[in-house]
Amino acid sequence: MSIAPLAAVPSAHRPAVVFRGRIGRDARSGHYAVPHRYRLHLSTACPDGLRLAVGHSLLGLDGDCPVTLLPAVPDCPGGGHAALRPLYEASAHHYTGPALAPVLSDDWSGRIVSTHAPEILRDLDLLRHDGDARLYPSGLxxxxxxxxxxxxxxxxxxxxxxxxxxxxxxxxxxxxxxxxxxxxxxxxxxxxxxxxxxxxxxxxxxxxxxxxxxxxxxxxxxxxxxxxxxxxxxxxxxxxxxxxxxxxxxxxxxxxxxxxxxxxxxxxxxxxxxxxxxxxxxxxxxxxxxxxxxx
The missing domain is CATH 1.20.1050.10 (Glutathione S-transferase Yfyf (Class Pi); Chain A, domain 2)
Incomplete structure (x- = not known):
């Protein structure tokens, strides 16, 4: 999993790092596309959270990847969510930035896979095994x-x-x-x-x-x-x-x-x-x- 700094984005509403693990992409991370392992944490009041919620529903992933809904208005200073703080602290040593959504987490390790919404949406496709529903079908x-x-x-x-x-x-x-x-x-x-x-x-x-x-x-x-x-x-x-x-x-x-x-x-x-x-x-x-x- 890569953890990249966001020094170029000086915003109080962004974390100090962005997590960019990929399901089925990084052999070292062990994030393989298996059901019942991953969890989404999102607020549908946020555009990224709404995108992920819609994509999750279109793919029919309710049983394979549960969703934890967060409040519309973050409950911590700096725009973070208290419920996400343990995930951030488990995933980055001495993490002090805000615990922002959305997050794709690994229930097996209790750590964050990704906070990068566009890549999360693409990787949700990999959790489908019947090949019927695809958000990014081949050729398009x-x-x-x-x-x-x-x-x-x-x-x-x-x-x-x-x-x-x-x-x-x-x-x-x-x-x-x-x-x-x-x-x-x-x-x-x-x-x-x-x-x-x-x-x-x-x-x-x-x-x-x-x-x-x-x-x-x-x-x-x-x-x-x-x-x-x-x-x-x-x-x-x-x-x-x-x-x-x-x-x-x-x-x-x-x-x-x-x-x-x-x-x-x-x-x-x-x-x-x-x-x-x-x-x-x-x-x-x-x-x-x-x-x-x-x-």
């Missing part, structure tokens, strides 16, 4: 990775810049243009299609859906009403988001109250008029997904 990885980059840069980062307090008008306008361009390209890709890749649910759909959840529940609060109306004009994209929200693997993990509390606890930006313009009624779709799951 390049497409999925392209969508992941588009969502990270063209939606998440662009939306943050467009609503950043203290940014100049030209900077915000350029960021909004980049956001709308990305949404337009994804809208065209989804025109007449149910999913993003090969007419099947993949990690690309998880990434885009979580990005749209964040855009409507978090980033929208810092945009003006005109910008939100332009974002909402991508009808195919938001119809797709609503369909997935009604899917039990997606919508039942939506913790709207938790997302709001996490946002208010971390955000230092100013609320704008777009906060009053909700794009999608996520609660209705989430309730439908929960009803389907309970049946």
């Amino acid at each position: 990885r390049s497409v999925i990775e392209a969508v992941e980059r588009m969502c990270a840069q063209g939606i998440g980062e662009a939306a943050q810049r467009a609503g950043r307090a203290g940014a100049g008008a030209d900077e915000r306008a350029a960021a909004l243009d980049a956001l709308l361009d990305t949404l337009g390209r994804l809208e065209r890709r989804l025109s007449g299609e149910e999913y993003l890749a090969d007419d099947r649910l993949t990690a690309a759909d998880i990434e885009l859906w979580v990005s749209l959840v964040q855009l409507d529940t978090v980033h929208r609060c810092h945009l003006d009403a005109a910008a939100v109306h332009r974002i909402a004009g991508h009808r195919a994209l938001w119809s797709y988001a609503g369909r997935l929200a009604a899917h039990p693997a997606f919508g039942r993990h939506l913790d709207l109250d938790g997302i709001a509390r996490r946002h208010h606890g971390r955000c230092q930006g100013l609320e704008a008029a777009g906060a009053a313009v909700q794009i999608l009624d996520w609660a209705v779709h989430a309730e439908r997904a929960t009803d389907v799951f309970r049946r």
Whole structure:
């Protein structure tokens, strides 16, 4: 297992190290792809935690890899979770950083395998033995990775810049243009299609859906009403988001109250008029997904 420093990321909300063990990848670590050995620790109010919860459900791993849910708002100084402290201390000698989620742990050793969410999502695929469900199916990885980059840069980062307090008008306008361009390209890709890749649910759909959840529940609060109306004009994209929200693997993990509390606890930006313009009624779709799951 590798433990890498995060010196380049000077944030109080990041740990001093990131754990990057890989299931089935590192012979020295002994992290082989066997059921009933690994455990996920996550909060679905966190985008990374929501991605992992959805992927875990799509893969049907409830019996093979249990999930420990954590509070939406971390309960320790520095953004950490008290419940994760023993895992961090067992995995890094004299660890003093915050015990952040998400975490993939090894129940056999009581130590952390990984805290790197993108790699955890990829490795969850390895815990499936029937070959039926795959988040990263062979032949589609390049497409999925392209969508992941588009969502990270063209939606998440662009939306943050467009609503950043203290940014100049030209900077915000350029960021909004980049956001709308990305949404337009994804809208065209989804025109007449149910999913993003090969007419099947993949990690690309998880990434885009979580990005749209964040855009409507978090980033929208810092945009003006005109910008939100332009974002909402991508009808195919938001119809797709609503369909997935009604899917039990997606919508039942939506913790709207938790997302709001996490946002208010971390955000230092100013609320704008777009906060009053909700794009999608996520609660209705989430309730439908929960009803389907309970049946």
